[in-house]
Amino acid sequence: MTSTPTPGLTWFNSAEPAPARDALHEVCASTAWSDRLLDGRPYADADALCQGSDLATSALTSMDLAEAMSAHPPIGRPKPGDPASTREQRGMAGASEELREELLELNLAYQERFGHVFLICATGQSAEAMRDAARERLGNSPEQEWERVRAELRKINRIRLTRLAHEGA
Structure with missing residues (x-):
């Protein structure tokens, strides 16, 4: 069964x-x-677009991943005027100052260890869950962490592409 493309798609x-x-x-x-993704157009539906995204994300080199991560602000510090990062990091809204400071320290330790921003699909996550994930992932090897970053990027891209497919640019 083929679904009808949405207006955004x-x-x-x-x-x-x-x-x-x-x-x-x-x-x-x-x-x-x-x-x-541009080369894969047209897409039959949002699922096909997301599947194309997953394949494209799997094919990214470490330089491509670094380019992708360059646009992601640290957790707890959404970009001013960026509705996507603000919406996605909504779980930080009620975080205590102590928790915010702890997450900032974890972000810095993570960046020092791995050389890039701590990337997590923050949508639906509480501040505590993001803190716990940062703590846990600090113990990963660089190879494990690159694969984790790729998995988190897949999730973020799927959420954002679904929104694009439904709402358009």
Whole structure:
């Protein structure tokens, strides 16, 4: 059974490359990821778009992953004026100052250990859950952590692409 494309997906499938790329850049900052998704158009439905994203994310090199992560702010510090990071980090809204400071310290320790921002799909996560994940992941090897980052990026991209498919750019 084939589902009908949503208005946002209809727009994305037919948009000129530049505006479609701009919309994808709001989802993920990796140029390689955007190129693969643009090359895969048209998509039958949001699931097909998300599957294309998963494949593109799996193919990212470490440099591509670094490019993708460059657009993600640290947990607890959403980018001012960026509704996506604010919405996704909603779980930090009620966090105590002590918890915010602890997460900042964990973010710094993580960045020192791995050389990049702590990336987690924060949607639906409490501040405590994100803190606990940061603590746990500090014990990962760099190889384990790259795979974890890739998995978290897949989840983030799926959430953002689903929104794009339904709402458009």
